[in-house]
Amino acid sequence: MSEEEQEMITKVEAPVYLKYNFTAGSAPTRFLAQIKKGVLAGQRCPKCLAVYIPTRGSCGRCGVPTVEEVELSDKATVQSFTIVSIPIPNNPIEPPFIIANVVPDGANVSFIHLMSECVNEEVHIGQRVQAVWKPEDEWGYSMDNIRYFKPLDEPDVPIELIGKLTVTGEEG
Amino acid sequence: MSQPEILNQAFELGYTYTRSTGPVVGRFLTGLKNRKLVGIKASDGRVIVPPMEYDPDTAEELSEFVDVGEQGEIVTFAWVKEPREAHPMNEPFAWAMIKLDGADVPMIHCVAAKSESDVTTGARVRAVWADETIGFMTDIRCFELV
Ligand SMILES: [Zn+2]
Numbered sequence: 335m336s337e338e339e340q341e342m343i344t345k346v347e348a349p350v351y352l353k354y355n356f357t358a359g360s361a362p363t364r365f366l367a368q369i370k371k372g373v374l375a376g377q378r379c380p381k382c383l384a385v386y387i388p389t390r391g392s393c394g395r396c397g398v399p400t401v402e403e404v405e406l407s408d409k410a411t412v413q414s415f416t417i418v419s420i421p422i423p424n425n426p427i428e429p430p431f432i433i434a435n436v437v438p439d440g441a442n443v444s445f446i447h448l449m450s451e452c453v454n455e456e457v458h459i460g461q462r463v464q465a466v467w468k469p470e471d472e473w474g475y476s477m478d479n480i481r482y483f484k485p486l487d488e489p490d491v492p493i494e495l496i497g498k499l500t501v502t503g504e505e506g
Numbered sequence: 507m508s509q510p511e512i513l514n515q516a517f518e519l520g521y522t523y524t525r526s527t528g529p530v531v532g533r534f535l536t537g538l539k540n541r542k543l544v545g546i547k548a549s550d551g552r553v554i555v556p557p558m559e560y561d562p563d564t565a566e567e568l569s570e571f572v573d574v575g576e577q578g579e580i581v582t583f584a585w586v587k588e589p590r591e592a593h594p595m596n597e598p599f600a601w602a603m604i605k606l607d608g609a610d611v612p613m614i615h616c617v618a619a620k621s622e623s624d625v626t627t628g629a630r631v632r633a634v635w636a637d638e639t640i641g642f643m644t645d646i647r648c649f650e651l652v
Contacts (some may be wrong), residue, residue: 343535343641
């Protein structure tokens with residue numbers, strides 16, 4: 335068979351794999367130790383009193399260490415979200431699904447997690463949600479202890495109050 | 507509160523790219539699949555392997571493919587004492603710029619050798635083909651000293 339008759343190569347697989355050894359550090363280790371017990375633990379800045387989660391051990395605004403640990407609620411408010419419609423390679427979750435930035439009550443910053451048990455088209459900013467946890471015997475040092483957040487039957491939080499609620503869900 | 511243990515975990519971030527080769531690199535890789543090495547002629551007459559899509563001087567599109575030999579000569583090299591996981595060989599080897607017979611520009615590939623002292627500038631080498639060729643650079647498993 336001549337070369338022309340053979341099938342031309344038009345594509346090559348060129349994957350890139352980055353292998354890390356991740357060390358949590360002291361502040362994230364405290365956070366992970368608490369989530370292993372089913373507790374969402376933030377840290378409060380001694381200067382501006384902002385509560386951070388997950389903790390990095392310092393306040394980005396004030397540049398001071400955060401030490402005081404604050405137990406937060408697993409109820410939260412949707413700060414932003416996106417509907418993922420395109421499958422991600424090696425991701426077992428089938429689209430469409432919702433990724434949301436949620437602020438737990440008592441914290442001033444959001445973290446990213448999944449939303450489920452919801453009508454995707456009805457998810458909105460300010461919506462009240464609550465964590466759905468895995469069974470306790472499956473808890474590890476992982477954010478995956480929370481399966482996802484589901485909608486709560488509570489009034490929406492006005493945009494200007496998102497990230498400002500107390501741990502009991504009241505206006506701070 | 508007592509400080510808990512420091513947590514440590516292996517973590518891998520992967521991007522599963524598939525790249526389009528285009529007709530020129532595609533032709534080169536198709537050649538490898540057929541255990542042949544092919545270069546391209548530049549405007550000044552030099553034969554470049556692997557083939558370039560555009561002339562390095564005039565930026566004109568290049569299209570004159572030229573077959574080159576599977577033997578060549580080492581122009582320069584670096585000996586790798588302790589191969590890493592991503593390297594093409596598990597044993598110590600040389601990265602070498604190899605000017606193939608019929609080419610004017612050297613091409614980088616690995617050279618298998620027992621020891622560093624066996625590898626020299628000007629040494630003759632020959633391509634060792636993989637058992638199964640798929641149209642990828644690794645179809646040449648390595649070069650060996652002739
Ligand atoms: Zn602060």
